Amino acid sequence: MFETLSLYWLEFAAIATLHFFAVASPGPDFAVVVKQSVSSGRRSAMYTSIGIGVGILIHVIYSLLGIGILIQTTPWLFQLFAYAAAAYLLYLGWGAIRSKPPVAPNPNLEQCSLCSQPTSDKKSFMIGLVTNGLNPKATLFFLTVFAVAVSPETPLEVKITYGLYLAFATGLWFCFLSYLLSGTRVRSTLMANGYWFDRIMGIILIALAFKLIFST
Template identity: 30%
Template sequence: MFDIVHFPLFAASAFALSITPGPDLAYVVGQSLGNGRRAGVISAAGVAIGSCAHTVASAVGLTALLAASPVLFTIVKFLGAVYLIWLGAKMCLGSLQRRKAAQTDVALPVANTHSLLLRGFLTTITNPKVLLFFIAFFPQFVTVGGDNQAVSFLLLGLAYAVIGFVCDATFAWLAGSAAGAVSRNQTVKAWIDRVVGLAFIALGLRIWLTKR
């Protein structure tokens, strides 16, 4: 099909990457636990949109440019690390607001659709793990010198985004079951935000310290 080869192996690899713990999955599960299934599924959609952006970058050659430039790759890696640390710190600070709200019975606003989509998009677009997957792994499934390389990259990227969305949405649905039991308990939600926030900070530091 076009210039795509060994597609079943590609699909299996995409599935394995999607269920491996990382920033994307942590974000989706955290939102689902803290704000319910709907928030988790919307977050998963944001992650999928980020994967589509990676796909377009691969098709037009931007990913290859990053692969050839250690400086650009390092910039992207550090941006991803800083974003994760910032997001984690924001969630930890937000948990203090939840604790205060629990003590005063004040309702906190629920994250809106635009915010959930944007955060999911930024989480995956700055995720070095996904970037490396596109740089080092995608080309192995496209025929060298083929006439339809760009289209092949787009189709593989779309398949990756769909597989990732299904996996993330499944985890969001499962995590949402636990969220229903504590939907009215702001104290528990605050602790969930705190744990997920610390996980984001740890992931950010790990990315910051990891060499290419």
């Protein structure tokens, strides 16, 4: 297996480079992780980040099954997919915009933690999973990677390894981002006016939703 992988290290390097720039650019995943970090804390943001990483596997599976080619060659199907993603972003954005000021706001983390709105681990995970699973940006990335960057002669087990790496790297990146944003100093600063920050992220999510609608 390792000998097989060694033959495709240049292909892997190209995929890893493309992935780095794709995951680092702001998008729905980034906005949701920032929102969860500030409004619900580190644990919630971490589970959301794991959900985003697992969501990558959805794109890997349909790419390997050939459904990605169907989406690419059937514009109305991709458009329907984009509208579903926009609807979900609108739902998240509207919920964020409706955030209310805490009862007793305080910039100190010990008291701010009482002002946060805790989200269950399962719900946090599902937010990440659905956000990435319905992310057209991720869909386009995988259509490009598996149709252009990956050779048709690449063995299935190597493609699966690529997919597992992309899922792990994505989850790790957003976990790192969650750790930074939910740190004591950063979060206490943001939580001083956290509901305003939450509303700003809601506006960004809604803007991303409308961008999806009008771009498709």
